[in-house]
Amino acid sequence: MNIIQGAVHFVANNKLTFEKGPMPIKPYPSAANQVGHKNKLYPQPSMEEILPKLETPAVKVRIADLLSRYPEPQGALLEVLWVIQEVLGWVPRESIRWASKVCDCSPAHAYGVVTFYTMYKQVPTGRYLLQFCRNICCEQKGASGIIAYTEKALKIKTGETTPDGLFTIVQVECLGACGNAPVMLVNDEFATDVEGGKLTMRDGITLTPERVDKILKWCYDRSEKYEEEPVRDALGGTLVGHKGHPGAPGSSAKPQEMDYAPACPVLGLKAVAEKSGVTLTWKNAPEFTHLVVERADGSSWKKVGEPSVKDKEFIDPTGLAGMAYRMIATSGDRVAKPSTEEKAV
Amino acid sequence: MAKTIKVCTDNFGKGAQDIAVYKKLGGYTSISSRLFDLSQFEVIDMVKRSNLRGRGGAGFPTGLKWSFVPRHTGKPVYIVVNADEGEPGTFKDHFLMNEDPHRLIEGLIIAGWALGSRTAYIYVRGEFLPCIESLNKAISQAYVDGLLGENIGGTKFSFDIYVHRGAGAYICGEETALINSLEGKRGEPRLKPPFPAVSGAWKSPTCVNNVETLMALPWIFQNSPEAYAAIGTGCAGGTKVFCVSGDVKRTGVYEVPIGTPMMDLLNSPDYAGGIDGVLKGVIPGGSSCPVLLPEECEKATLDYECMISLNTMFGSGAVMPFNTTRDVVVLLNTLGNFYSHESCGQCTPCREGTGYAKRVINSILRGEGHDGDLELLLSLAEQYNGTTICPLAPALGQPMSAFINKYRSEFDAYIEKNPNHASPRISATHRPGAFW
Numbered sequence: 001m002n003i004i005q006g007a008v009h010f011v012a013n014n015k016l017t018f019e020k021g022p023m024p025i026k027p028y029p030s031a032a033n034q035v036g037h038k039n040k041l042y043p044q045p046s047m048e049e050i051l052p053k054l055e056t057p058a059v060k061v062r063i064a065d066l067l068s069r070y071p072e073p074q075g076a077l078l079e080v081l082w083v084i085q086e087v088l089g090w091v092p093r094e095s096i097r098w099a100s101k102v103c104d105c106s107p108a109h110a111y112g113v114v115t116f117y118t119m120y121k122q123v124p125t126g127r128y129l130l131q132f133c134r135n136i137c138c139e140q141k142g143a144s145g146i147i148a149y150t151e152k153a154l155k156i157k158t159g160e161t162t163p164d165g166l167f168t169i170v171q172v173e174c175l176g177a178c179g180n181a182p183v184m185l186v187n188d189e190f191a192t193d194v195e196g197g198k199l200t201m202r203d204g205i206t207l208t209p210e211r212v213d214k215i216l217k218w219c220y221d222r223s224e225k226y227e228e229e230p231v232r233d234a235l236g237g238t239l240v241g242h243k244g245h246p247g248a249p250g251s252s253a254k255p256q257e258m259d260y261a262p263a264c265p266v267l268g269l270k271a272v273a274e275k276s277g278v279t280l281t282w283k284n285a286p287e288f289t290h291l292v293v294e295r296a297d298g299s300s301w302k303k304v305g306e307p308s309v310k311d312k313e314f315i316d317p318t319g320l321a322g323m324a325y326r327m328i329a330t331s332g333d334r335v336a337k338p339s340t341e342e343k344a345v
Numbered sequence: 346m347a348k349t350i351k352v353c354t355d356n357f358g359k360g361a362q363d364i365a366v367y368k369k370l371g372g373y374t375s376i377s378s379r380l381f382d383l384s385q386f387e388v389i390d391m392v393k394r395s396n397l398r399g400r401g402g403a404g405f406p407t408g409l410k411w412s413f414v415p416r417h418t419g420k421p422v423y424i425v426v427n428a429d430e431g432e433p434g435t436f437k438d439h440f441l442m443n444e445d446p447h448r449l450i451e452g453l454i455i456a457g458w459a460l461g462s463r464t465a466y467i468y469v470r471g472e473f474l475p476c477i478e479s480l481n482k483a484i485s486q487a488y489v490d491g492l493l494g495e496n497i498g499g500t501k502f503s504f505d506i507y508v509h510r511g512a513g514a515y516i517c518g519e520e521t522a523l524i525n526s527l528e529g530k531r532g533e534p535r536l537k538p539p540f541p542a543v544s545g546a547w548k549s550p551t552c553v554n555n556v557e558t559l560m561a562l563p564w565i566f567q568n569s570p571e572a573y574a575a576i577g578t579g580c581a582g583g584t585k586v587f588c589v590s591g592d593v594k595r596t597g598v599y600e601v602p603i604g605t606p607m608m609d610l611l612n613s614p615d616y617a618g619g620i621d622g623v624l625k626g627v628i629p630g631g632s633s634c635p636v637l638l639p640e641e642c643e644k645a646t647l648d649y650e651c652m653i654s655l656n657t658m659f660g661s662g663a664v665m666p667f668n669t670t671r672d673v674v675v676l677l678n679t680l681g682n683f684y685s686h687e688s689c690g691q692c693t694p695c696r697e698g699t700g701y702a703k704r705v706i707n708s709i710l711r712g713e714g715h716d717g718d719l720e721l722l723l724s725l726a727e728q729y730n731g732t733t734i735c736p737l738a739p740a741l742g743q744p745m746s747a748f749i750n751k752y753r754s755e756f757d758a759y760i761e762k763n764p765n766h767a768s769p770r771i772s773a774t775h776r777p778g779a780f781w
Contacts, residue, residue, distance in 0.1 A: 069507045070529075071421075071547050077529030078512055082471075103529060116531040116689075117512035119471045131472075135433040136632050137590045139679045140671055173515060173683050174433040174632075175472050178590035178663070179597050188474035203597050235510055236477030241488030242505050243495065245464050246421070253495065253505070256463040258417065260501035264384035285386040286416065336384065 042123045047094045053087055054098060062235075063102055068244030068251040073104040077113055079235060081120055086234035090121040118172070126161040126168035127229050128219045131185040134171045137178035141206060146182050147171060149209045153216065166223055167216075182207045186215060188232060194218045263334035266291070266327040271319075271344040278319025278344040280327070281312065287331040296324035296341070319344055350576055352564040352584045353557055354600045356445045362479055364486040367447040373492065375566030376451060380458055381500050385416075388459035392562070395570035396582030401427055401518075401555030402631065402661045404581065404649050411552060413542040414460050420549040424456050424465040427523055428556050431470060431515040432631035433683065434663030437586040438556040440598045442469070442476040445560070446483035450506060452559030454492065455566065457504045460552055464505050468523050471512045480508050515687040519735045520553040521545075522689065533689045534735035557586055557662075577603035578648045585647065585662050592668040594618035607645040611666060622668030626751070630660020632680055633740035635747030636673075642666075657747070673752045674710050674759050677745060681706040684741035695738035697777035698725055702745065704775045714760035715770040719749050 062083055066076040080102055084095045091114055100110035114120045121129075132138075132147045147169070151157055154167050161168045177183045180192050180201055191199040192207050194214045205211075222229075244251030268283040280293060288309045294301040295316065307314040316325075321344050329336045361367045380388070393408030414422060426449070430438040442449060453465050469477050484506050487493045495503040509527055511517050517526045521535035524546045545551025561583055565573045574582035586600045587610060595618040601610055607627065611617045624639045629647075635657040637645060645651055652659045667676070681703035690696045702725050705718055726742030733739070749756055760766050 072528070074529040075527060075547075078526065079510060081512070082510055105529065109530075112531055113529065117471075117514050119513035134679065135683055136628075136676055136679045137434055137665060140591055140665075140667055140676065172513075173686060174431055176430045176436045176439045176470065178434050178436050178665075179588060181590055181596075185472060188472075190475070204595060232474070233478075234474075235481075236474055236508065237481040237485075239481055239488070239507070240485045241494055242507070245505070253463075254503065255421065256461060256503055257501040258461075260461075260503075261458065262382065262384050264386040267387065267390055283390065285384075287386065 044093045047097070050088060050092060050095050050098070054084065054095065059083060059087060062238075064250050065238070066235075067102075068248045069242075071245050071248055073102070073249065074109075077103040077105065077110060078117075081110075081114060082234040085120060086231060090124045092122075125170075127166050127223060128168070129185075129187055130167055130169050131172045131175070132169065133173070133175045133177075133181070133183050135174040135178075137174070138182040141181040143182035146184075146207050146209070146212060150212055150216075153212070166219065177201060179203065180206050184212075184215075186219065187229075188234075191215050259332070259334060263331040263336035264288070264329060265336040266329050266339035269325070269327055269339045269342045271323075271325045271342045273319065273321035273323075273344040277315050277317040278321075278323065278325065280314045280316070280325060280342075282327060282339070284309070284312065285329070285331075288329050289332055290330035292328045292330075294326050294328065294338075295319065296326075301326065321345060350584060350602065351600050352573070352576075353441060353445070353448070353560045353586055354598065356448065357440075358444070361445045361447060362443075362483060364447060364483070364490055367445075371567065372447055372563070373451055375563050376454055376492065377498070379566060380455060381498055381502070383458075385459050385461060388455065391565065391570045392459070393570075394574065395561075395565045396574040396577065396580075397558065397561055397565065398581045398649070399555055400557035400561075400585065400662070402432065402633075402658075404659055407554065407558055410542065410554075411456070411459055413540070414550045414552050415543060416461060418550065421464065422460050422462040423546045423549055423551040424453065424460060424462045425520075425523060425527060425546060425551055425553045426453065426465065426467040426556055426559060427518060427520065427553050428467055428469040428473070428476070429511050429518045429523060430473075430556075430661075431518050431687075432633065432661050432663060433680075434590055434628065434631050434665045435588050435661040436590070437588045437598050437662060439473055439476060441556055441560060441586065442473070443479055446480045447487070448560045448563055449480075449556055450483060450487050450492070452562040453506055454497075454504060455562045456552070456554065456559055458502060462552075463503060464507070466527055466546075467506065467508045468511060468517070468527060469508055470517070471510055474510075477508050477510055484508070514689070515683075516689045516735070516737060519737070522735065523553060524551060531689070533691050534737075536734055578650070580650050581648060587647070587662045587664050589617045589664050589666075591665040592621040592624075592671070593666055594621060601647065604646050604648045607642050607647055607664070610647065610664065611642075620666055620668060622670060625667055625669045625671060626673075627667075628663070628665040628744070630658045631663040632665075632683070633736075633744060634658040634660045635743050636751060638751055658743075673748055673755055674706070677748045678703075678706050678710045680741060680744060684737065688737060692733040692738070694729055694732040698729060699738055699741055701725060701775060701777055702741065705770075706745075708775070709756065709759050712759065712762035714756075714763050715766050715768065716760065718760060718770060719753070719756055721770075722746075722749060 066079045067073050070076050080099045096110045097107045100107040134143050158169050158171050189199045190201040192201045192205045193211050243253040246253045246255040264285045266282045270281045272279045291307050293305045295304045304316050324341045324343050326341045327339045389411045397407045398404045428438050514532045516522045517532040519534045522532040526532040541551040577583050581603050584600050584602050590596045599616040612619050626636045627642050628636050649659045685699035685703040688695045688699050723746050726746040729738035729742040
């Protein structure tokens with residue numbers, strides 16, 4: 001469809017006039033547009049095609065583990081979508097419907113989530129997805145030059161895939177490795193160099209055209225070595241030993257006990273001797289239900305009062321400077337250890 | 346003397362990813378020796394006395410934040426670790442989680458004990474898969490060691506930690522957007538109040554803390570809160586991990602006490618080792634912070650008060666110096682592209698306004714600027730303030746007005762490249778309504 005570019009003006013006699021001219025907007029590759037939203041025409045596999053891959057025992061175990069971690073199944077939606085992307089390589093339309101069933105939400109909600117986040121691929125990409133940072137630190141250090149170099153080397157533009165299906169170039173926002181700017185991600189690995197047959201990112205090593213060449217060569221070598229790219233766990237490995245969120249499906253965990261910690265003692269006790277007696281001040285904790293003030297009486301302690309839990313100070317009219325005081329707090333049925341002893345000054 | 350103190354980065358390069366090494370280096374002693382004898386209120390009181398302030402950017406006192414979390418509401422309390430480190434220039438959490446995941450777990454157990462939490466989630470941004478792998482390995486080791494799970498150390502306390510992988514959205518670093526994302530929704534910020542401390546994840550009390558904040562807790566417990574408070578300034582205690590990127594000799598992650606002069610960090614051979622070229626300006630706390638001129642940097646110290654007095658922010662600790670060969674219009678252009686791309690689209694001033702600013706800056710950069718464009722950008726920056734749910738649009742507006750005000754002549758030079766710059770801009774072609 002041809003879109004006539006120009007500007008619309010509203011004039012006094014209630015007529016719209018159209019001023020033809022170039023739209024002064026330079027197309028800027030947005031990460032969302034590169035692998036995300038422009039998928040309307042991409043052939044989508046049917047549910048029958050993807051189900052055999054998704055409903056395997058291994059995936060079922062993982063999904064059950066994920067669902068047990070959140071109080072509501074919908075919490076696992078992002079993680080389930082990651083599992084789908086790991087298994088299928090991308091997130092086709094029908095798999096979103098499948099994820100919404102697993103996570104007990106509407107397909108529309110799941111589709112909204114997929115399109116909101118930029119890392120879910122709604123079209124398949126090349127075997128090596130090269131994500132270049134183009135944000136302020138990397139731009140400052142010459143990211144646009146590195147991207148242009150890579151585009152030239154692979155003879156594709158940002159957002160495109162090489163004809164052999166090996167590489168896709170995208171530009172993304174800050175990757176969180178600005179100390180090594182400019183940086184790139186090769187699939188899920190940060191890469192500024194190749195050392196010992198591995199992609200590395202060491203302190204102070206930044207991308208240069210030579211290092212880009214090394215990284216591309218590493219990818220070519222790897223594609224010859226392995227028929228298919230080895231699958232990497234999209235969720236960074238499994239957790240052992242947890243029982244899940246209390247109350248979640250498949251979880252046997254019990255909720256937190258209310259009184260697991262010792263009762264709170266009175267903190268910050270201060271005793272000041274004045275003409276009217278000894279004034280005690282302390283920090284009030286929300287869990288106090290009862291307070292007792294005690295005064296040293298020889299080697300034993302004698303109760304001198306029970307201030308209310310809302311009180312901020314307590315006055316012992318018979319107190320004198322030099323006398324030692326302490327307080328004991330109670331929280332429900334738990335009695336705390338006595339506070340530190342304070343001598344009135 | 347104080348310079349040698351390392352709170353968070355002490356175990357770097359020592360292989361502390363393994364629990365045995367971490368324990369040999371003194372790890373988990375705060376839990377085995379002290380924590381289980383303390384009441385919840387005592388732990389919060391210790392954190393308050395340590396003067397620890399949130400390291401994510403806003404700098405809210407951590408102890409005070411914890412004291413807002415209500416108890417005995419009948420709902421579980423969640424702790425969510427904000428490891429969605431997306432602020433351009435910031436990469437400390439990336440290093441901290443890679444090098445020392447057990448310190449984060451230890452800090453989380455302390456926070457869990459203080460807040461009565463049963464479950465904690467570490468929300469890691471999707472790009473950090475190596476970090477997630479390192480965290481999952483460390484958490485599994487902690488489960489095997491009996492530090493996590495049910496009835497930890499023979500007490501009634503039970504605690505679980507899960508890693509949640511984000512999927513690439515800068516806005517999820519905002520705490521309410523992060524909570525929405527954790528619940529499996531689009532990462533759109535929520536209106537406050539209710540604050541997350543009262544009604545956060547799954548409408549339960551939720552405490553969102555930065556990685557570095559929690560990693561300071563083991564040190565505070567092994568030493569003392571007073572010792573931690575003594576390191577920093579009166580307004581904020583302790584050390585801060587700074588991420589130095591840009592035009593310096595040695596970029597990287599450096600831990601210095603709060604209150605250190607900025608030029609010490611940039612010039613000292615122990616840290617960044619000096620500027621490459623002639624200093625033109627420094628972005629002090631991540632891309633959302635207004636830029637500082639060299640003469641302002643000379644008197645700047647790295648603490649909250651001084652940064653506010655210079656009309657900028659302490660932020661997340663990303664220090665980005667740039668030299669005289671860098672073009673500020675190009676830098677502002679990348680910021681405009683970034684924020685308009687990352688706007689979640691809920692509030693009109695941000696969704697349309699950041700795109701409007703981006704299109705105007707783009708056209709200035711292409712040599713199609715007009716007189717009055719800079720006033721237009723400044724007025725846009727002003728209109729972002731207070732009109733949106735979250736501070737994403739002001740995060741563009743503040744650096745935008747600082748860049749324009751402080752380097753005005755360079756912007757004017759770009760505008761004068763347009764032969765027709767004196768004619769007014771046909772703003773209909775850039776304005777949001779016309780664009781769609």
